[in-house]
Amino acid sequence: GYDHYLAKSYYFQVKTDQWLKKEIIGDLTEIEFRLLEPDVIPPHRIKALDRGMIYDFFPHGLAVVAAIPSPFAYPDTGILKRIKLNRVLVAKYRRCKITGTSFVKIDFEIPYKRKSIFCQAIIGKGVGKEFEKSLRIGGSKGEIFVDIQNYHYSIFDEKQKKIKEDTLLYNYEKAFLSAALDFEKSVGQIPGALPFEAAKEILYILDEARWRSEPRGKPPIYKVGTSAAEIIELIKKNL
DSSP, X not given: OBOHHHHHTHHHHHHHHHHHHHTBTBSEEEEEEEEEESSOOOGGGTXXXXXXXXXXXXXXXXXXXXXXXXSSSSOOHHHHXXXXXXXXXXXXXXXXXXXXXXXEEEEEEEEXXXXXXXXXXXXXXXXSSSOEEEEEEEETTEEEEEETTTTEEEEEETTOOEEEEEEOOTTHHHHHHHHHTOTTSOGGGSTTBOOHHHHHXXXXXXXXXXXXXXXXXXXXEEOTTBOHXXXXXXXXXXX
């Protein structure tokens, strides 16, 4: 398998294992992944995205988030098997043509050392005014913020002072292809590569997320351009 968000953050993912071991942001406490787009689904993609954002955007969130506590630059199958979904909230923008939902907030827990870390993925189409693609890794003494949209990440201490910054991988497609064609390289050395078993486990989680979606009936409707925070409040009022 292949995930271009994992590929973009390949060298970042390689370093996170070192940062967590050194406790550069203290003890890991939470992880948040956001993939929000102001655009609606174009007509030529309606059939491809018919099952909704759980199957379109959430796989990226799972792959990136699960790679954080992994000793590899990709999600470890053992970690994926122990992910616990807590709540899945869904909504749909007005006159959305797909049968699935266009906005999802998923709360889940991921194993790290001898505890579980709270995580959330907030994903959707027709949300807000600007593209928002980010990863936030919170710790007891600071946080790491990854601006996936602009290929940049920063590390902050507990006083929000920036202590490090760098860029993500720009030419990730070329890096993936060149590494994939080098048969001497292991999966862990290929930017964005997903082992088959890990990709299969992600599919199981996606199915469970759709089954766990709330509300169970007709999802609440939001106007295109509504903020993520407003959509979440709208969903909660309809539960």
